[in-house]
Amino acid sequence: MLAYAVKRIGLGLLILVLVMIAMYAAVFLVPGDPATVALGPRATPELKRLLIERMGLDQPVWWQIIEFFRNALTGNLGFDVWSNRPVSTLVLEALPNTLILGLTALTVALFIGVPLGCLSVMRRGTAADAVIGVLSVGVIAVPSFVVAIYSLLLFAVTLRWLPAIGAGEAGDFVSQAKALIMPAAAIALGWIGYIARMVRASMMEVMGEPHIRTARSFGLPEWKIVSKYALRIAIIPTISLVAVGLGSILSSAVFVEAVFARPGIGKLITDAVNTRNYPVVMGTVLIMTAIYVSITIAADLLIARLDPRVRDVFRG
Amino acid sequence: MSSVADASLSVPDRQRFPLLRALLADPFTCVAVILVTGFLVTAIFAPWLAPYSPLKIDVLHKLQPPSVEHWFGTDHLGRDLLSRVIYGARTALTIAMVSVAIAGAIGLMLGLIAGYGPRWLDAILVLTFDSLNSLPMIMFALAIITVLGAGTGTLIIVIAATSFPSYARLIRAQTLALKNSDYILAERLIDASAARIIFIHLLPNVVGPLIILLSMDIPVVIMVEAGLSFLGLGVRPPTPSWGSILYDGYTSIRAAPFMVIFGGLPLVLATLGFTFLGEGLRDYLDPRLQLRRPA
Numbered sequence: 001m002l003a004y005a006v007k008r009i010g011l012g013l014l015i016l017v018l019v020m021i022a023m024y025a026a027v028f029l030v031p032g033d034p035a036t037v038a039l040g041p042r043a044t045p046e047l048k049r050l051l052i053e054r055m056g057l058d059q060p061v062w063w064q065i066i067e068f069f070r071n072a073l074t075g076n077l078g079f080d081v082w083s084n085r086p087v088s089t090l091v092l093e094a095l096p097n098t099l100i101l102g103l104t105a106l107t108v109a110l111f112i113g114v115p116l117g118c119l120s121v122m123r124r125g126t127a128a129d130a131v132i133g134v135l136s137v138g139v140i141a142v143p144s145f146v147v148a149i150y151s152l153l154l155f156a157v158t159l160r161w162l163p164a165i166g167a168g169e170a171g172d173f174v175s176q177a178k179a180l181i182m183p184a185a186a187i188a189l190g191w192i193g194y195i196a197r198m199v200r201a202s203m204m205e206v207m208g209e210p211h212i213r214t215a216r217s218f219g220l221p222e223w224k225i226v227s228k229y230a231l232r233i234a235i236i237p238t239i240s241l242v243a244v245g246l247g248s249i250l251s252s253a254v255f256v257e258a259v260f261a262r263p264g265i266g267k268l269i270t271d272a273v274n275t276r277n278y279p280v281v282m283g284t285v286l287i288m289t290a291i292y293v294s295i296t297i298a299a300d301l302l303i304a305r306l307d308p309r310v311r312d313v314f315r316g
Numbered sequence: 317m318s319s320v321a322d323a324s325l326s327v328p329d330r331q332r333f334p335l336l337r338a339l340l341a342d343p344f345t346c347v348a349v350i351l352v353t354g355f356l357v358t359a360i361f362a363p364w365l366a367p368y369s370p371l372k373i374d375v376l377h378k379l380q381p382p383s384v385e386h387w388f389g390t391d392h393l394g395r396d397l398l399s400r401v402i403y404g405a406r407t408a409l410t411i412a413m414v415s416v417a418i419a420g421a422i423g424l425m426l427g428l429i430a431g432y433g434p435r436w437l438d439a440i441l442v443l444t445f446d447s448l449n450s451l452p453m454i455m456f457a458l459a460i461i462t463v464l465g466a467g468t469g470t471l472i473i474v475i476a477a478t479s480f481p482s483y484a485r486l487i488r489a490q491t492l493a494l495k496n497s498d499y500i501l502a503e504r505l506i507d508a509s510a511a512r513i514i515f516i517h518l519l520p521n522v523v524g525p526l527i528i529l530l531s532m533d534i535p536v537v538i539m540v541e542a543g544l545s546f547l548g549l550g551v552r553p554p555t556p557s558w559g560s561i562l563y564d565g566y567t568s569i570r571a572a573p574f575m576v577i578f579g580g581l582p583l584v585l586a587t588l589g590f591t592f593l594g595e596g597l598r599d600y601l602d603p604r605l606q607l608r609r610p611a
Contacts (some may be wrong), residue, residue, distance in 0.1 A: 011446070014447075015446070015450050018447050019447075019451065023459060026459070079357070108398065134344060137592065137595055138479075138591075142584050143542065143584070145543055145546060145562075145582060146542075146562070146580040146584055149565075149566060149569075150577075150580060152569065153569060155579070157569055157570055157573065247452055248452060248453065248454075249451070251452035251453070251454040252454050254452075255543045258547055259566070270547050270549070272462075273458050273462045274547075274548060276462055278462065281458065281459060284455075285455045285456070285458065288452055288455045289455060292451070303370070304319045
């Protein structure tokens, strides 16, 4: 287990280092000097000189790379010359909004998706199973930002039930919760279908196993077999899925956040990409990648803990 | 039961187009085939189908609701929305097919090399695939767009770069499984070149599952293109894209709600059509492949 954990974390760190080098190299690969690239169309001579100093571009390249790593390790992701604030502050301000959105969406998806998957297994082969199956694929296919726009049109513009934009008033829980409903639902929808399908698929495999047959021969009711004996095993693949899901939800929330003008990571990075604000994009991508990689590693370790076969596969 | 017995006793008819028959037998796949065919025809014959030029600005008639002259209404610059939606199909399908084809070709090559080549090369390639795969796709895409600037070319590069690793992994696994089979060993015994073994003997046998995976990724790519164009980071204006139509509609959602409705509908129908078609293909050809994640 320990060897597996070390290998897995080592690989994760290696990936992060590679990402950092790649991103750092990208600035130098683009035609033009990095300061101009980073500043984009706003480059005035004063800003440029300031940035060259701040970014340490007057130092030799090897020194810059070491500095970059040293700074990143101590949480210093550089400076946004435009708003004149550290990138890490900008990211930390935006991150909670995105985290709350992603966690809410995922929780909703789990609470609806897992029971739907179980229901599908209990009623396998019936019309209910078929309907759940088709609906699941259907909601996976529909882009979340289109769901977001349509619900915006219906619930905010036409019916005026919910606020159209923002993340709610600071400190006012009700207004924050109201502002969360539509974006969370738009993201959750596809995941409900995906989780239902995954739970159904892994549960169908489990249903053929001896302990289920034994439970059935004891005359236990089907719902008890499904919820107590099958789900416990079948949930393992779903755990890893949900963890990886959180990582990808956090980054794909970009689109939904744009629709609802929710001040999260998505809005931060979209604005930064649009203005080619290099330090902010690099810092945000780095933090989001670190979060994504750590969640994936945590999920893998959890799975390895729950299912010894995974460790053996990795070893071989 | 009797039908099963009959079928096994009687000599099966030689069916023509078995794949198409199987696909059309399922009602949802059947609808999907019709939708996809419809979008393909629309994309190919866009210049003949569109009633107006998708770029013709007519500010005097901006934001007009649907009418006999403009079935879908007009946008904020007075351009005919139906024509823009029709040309949007062309943009979406072109980008989806080109980028998926490029990613598929890269994945196929690297996967074959990793699977058949020396072990050290395999280790390096697998590390590369895993590193790229363990990045959050959208963040990676946004980083590339920042460096290269938004545009159709960048979009294709972004999609190809983010999707080829999973194709390469699939091909590598297939190649490894076949590498030590008897017919490959026989080829090696008669001193066949690596190129001959890879291209003549391995490639035709590993490409099947890749095609299913590619077909299942087309709706994802359509979604990503529309999403990035919606953010203003995809196709450059004034090129019509469903994503940019949605954005234009979004900015005037109160004055002209029909714009987001007509901009979003083809996107939803196209992703649904391609998804159900991909599912149908998968069920027919290789039911073991797993479902993709929502984008």
